[in-house]
Amino acid sequence: MVSLVIPDARTLPYATASGASHVTIEALSKRYPGQQLDALHNINLDIQRGEIFGIIGRSGAGKSTLIRCLNRLEDPTAGRIVIDGTDISALNARQLVEWRRSTGMIFQHFNLLSAKTVRQNIELPLKVAGVPAAVRARKVDELLALVGLEARQHAWPAQLSGGQKQRVGIARALVHDPELLLCDEATSALDPETTRAILALLKKINQQRHITIVLITHEMDVVHDLCHNVAVIDQGEIIERGPVWQVYSDPQQETTRQLLNPNHQALPESVATRLHARRLHPRARLLVRLRYTGQGAQPDIGALSAQISGEITLIYSAVEWVDHKPTGQLLLLLDSQHEAQSVTTQLAHIADRLEVLGYVTGY
Amino acid sequence: MSPAIERLWVAFLDTLLMVGVSSALALALGLPMAVILVVSGRGDLFPSPLLNRVLGWVVNLFRSIPFLILMVALIPFTRWIVGTTYGVWAAIVPLTLAATPFFARIAEVSLREVDKGLTEAAQAMGFHRWHIIWHVLLPEARPGIVSGFTITLVTMINASAMAGAIGAGGLGDLAYRYGYQRFDMQVMVTVIVVLVALVTLLQLCGDRLSRRLNHR
Numbered sequence: 001m002v003s004l005v006i007p008d009a010r011t012l013p014y015a016t017a018s019g020a021s022h023v024t025i026e027a028l029s030k031r032y033p034g035q036q037l038d039a040l041h042n043i044n045l046d047i048q049r050g051e052i053f054g055i056i057g058r059s060g061a062g063k064s065t066l067i068r069c070l071n072r073l074e075d076p077t078a079g080r081i082v083i084d085g086t087d088i089s090a091l092n093a094r095q096l097v098e099w100r101r102s103t104g105m106i107f108q109h110f111n112l113l114s115a116k117t118v119r120q121n122i123e124l125p126l127k128v129a130g131v132p133a134a135v136r137a138r139k140v141d142e143l144l145a146l147v148g149l150e151a152r153q154h155a156w157p158a159q160l161s162g163g164q165k166q167r168v169g170i171a172r173a174l175v176h177d178p179e180l181l182l183c184d185e186a187t188s189a190l191d192p193e194t195t196r197a198i199l200a201l202l203k204k205i206n207q208q209r210h211i212t213i214v215l216i217t218h219e220m221d222v223v224h225d226l227c228h229n230v231a232v233i234d235q236g237e238i239i240e241r242g243p244v245w246q247v248y249s250d251p252q253q254e255t256t257r258q259l260l261n262p263n264h265q266a267l268p269e270s271v272a273t274r275l276h277a278r279r280l281h282p283r284a285r286l287l288v289r290l291r292y293t294g295q296g297a298q299p300d301i302g303a304l305s306a307q308i309s310g311e312i313t314l315i316y317s318a319v320e321w322v323d324h325k326p327t328g329q330l331l332l333l334l335d336s337q338h339e340a341q342s343v344t345t346q347l348a349h350i351a352d353r354l355e356v357l358g359y360v361t362g363y
Numbered sequence: 364m365s366p367a368i369e370r371l372w373v374a375f376l377d378t379l380l381m382v383g384v385s386s387a388l389a390l391a392l393g394l395p396m397a398v399i400l401v402v403s404g405r406g407d408l409f410p411s412p413l414l415n416r417v418l419g420w421v422v423n424l425f426r427s428i429p430f431l432i433l434m435v436a437l438i439p440f441t442r443w444i445v446g447t448t449y450g451v452w453a454a455i456v457p458l459t460l461a462a463t464p465f466f467a468r469i470a471e472v473s474l475r476e477v478d479k480g481l482t483e484a485a486q487a488m489g490f491h492r493w494h495i496i497w498h499v500l501l502p503e504a505r506p507g508i509v510s511g512f513t514i515t516l517v518t519m520i521n522a523s524a525m526a527g528a529i530g531a532g533g534l535g536d537l538a539y540r541y542g543y544q545r546f547d548m549q550v551m552v553t554v555i556v557v558l559v560a561l562v563t564l565l566q567l568c569g570d571r572l573s574r575r576l577n578h579r
Contacts, residue, residue, distance in 0.1 A: 071487050073483055073486060073487060097489050097490070097491055098489065099489075100486070101489035104488075105484070105487040105488075107483075107484060109480055111478070111480040111481050111483065111484035113481060113498075113499060113502065113503060114503060114578050114579045115503050115505060115576070115578055116502070124488075124498060125490070127498075128489070128491070128494040129489060156578040157578070172488070175488075176488075176489070182487075
């Protein structure tokens with residue numbers, strides 16, 4: 001079994017990584033009745049206590065099935081899942097109900113009860129667990145403060161924005177002080193700005209409460225901004241894993257590259273086929289991606305050409321204005337005189353994020 | 364009170380009694396039936412395919428018999444239960460047996476419309492299965508159940524008029540005997556006005572309650 005415990009210097013300060021594994025998945029397989037193929041095939045993963053672990057994959061890759069196996073919303077066909085020393089595949093129905101109270105889960109579509117107020121939604125899991133009313137009230141107040149929804153506690157979920165609904169979902173998931181939080185596409189239904197706020201909240205929870213977070217997503221930015229380690233899943237199998245910086249900077253698999261670079265397909269065939277990680281020819285031109293995430297940078301073409309001398313070819317552009325802020329990206333081919341390192345500093349303030357994709361030969 | 368007004372008042376009360384008792388029984392019996400129909404399905408909270416199939420079959424059986432025929436066919440059963448086949452209480456037996464499966468099917472639809480994600484979230488949070496029925500399925504389906512119960516009430520007013528045929532009394536009986544058999548247009552028109560007012564009022568209250576309970 002391959003383990004992915006590689007200390008990540010960049011993110012260590014906020015991981016309470018004790019080196020002890022929290023979730024161990026061994027040879028996990030899942031096949032739905034009547035299907036010819038495994039939805040999950042021989043999954044082996046080791047998730048450390050206190051880390052934020054991302055599972056990324058395209059829709060239909062099996063990531064949803066995988067996270068749902070972790071609290072047995074799906075029953076695995078084969079293999080073992082050991083969480084905190086408990087083999088959860090061995091629990092009977094009654095034990096499972098008890099055990100699930102030590103694990104929180106949040107969902108893409110929030111799954112709040114429409115007939116209950118914000119407060120009642122958060123309180124209900126405690127109520128069904130037989131917690132006395134006074135203790136419940138204190139706990140709910142604490143969580144409302146944590147997610148910043150004290151003022152909306154008597155509102156109905158339908159009156160809330162998407163971000164507020166997910167905050168309720170997070171508060172509700174934390175009522176039993178879980179040590180493990182499962183996030184099933186928790187930000188996929190939210191706009192970019194709200195996504196950032198929710199990710200910040202999850203990060204805060206991870207730091208303050210030392211909760212291990214496992215999240216699945218198809219959004220590369222979510223993993224990039226939040227996770228310590230990542231596993232890439234494709235067609236029911238883990239095809240790549242490691243610390244986020246490593247997988248992101250040097251993806252080994254084509255699927256990973258496409259996931260990390262969703263506009264790979266947007267590259268014209270002639271550019272994609274001539275793109276290399278290193279400069280293979282002195283006249284090769286640098287391909288850069290300027291990313292706008294609404295954090296202040298403006299796609300100012302004038303400033304860009306003032307900064308960068310020589311020929312600049314626009315390969316692809318997709319900039320949308322959300323809430324008066326630019327979001328999206330530009331793909332540019334720079335003149336052959338430029339090197340990756342100097343460009344990175346020259347263009348630092350032109351975009352919210354700058355990525356050097358590689359060198360294009362003979363363009 | 365003039366005899367005509369008094370006859371109308373008694374008939375009105377008889378209709379309310381028949382519809383009220385049979386619908387209340389239908390609510391008490393039909394709602395658990397609806398819950399069983401929903402949760403006993405394959406892969407659901409309490410999977411029990413046999414129970415599911417038998418109950419579904421019984422519901423369909425009663426739903427497919429026209430009320431007039433059901434009423435006649437049930438005469439021996441009615442006599443066994445209430446000791447007579449005549450009058451308001453004798454009509455309540457077939458009315459209840461018609462209303463219960465009718466309401467059960469409508470409530471079943473409302474319960475099925477509750478988002479599966481909510482059940483799943485409740486499971487993930489450590490709810491027992493009966494908690495899910497009580498705290499998730501029933502409250503979430505409540506607006507639909509209230510609307511369904513309103514439809515049941517109106518349908519039972521309709522059916523109770525037919526019960527006049529076995530001498531059950533009520534507004535339908537009054538209209539039939541005086542309005543039809545004695546050609547008394549005044550009685551006929553009065554009964555129609557009272558029925559329209561009753562149905563309108565019930566529908567209005569039902570809609571309002573359903574809307575108040577709906578926070579979606």
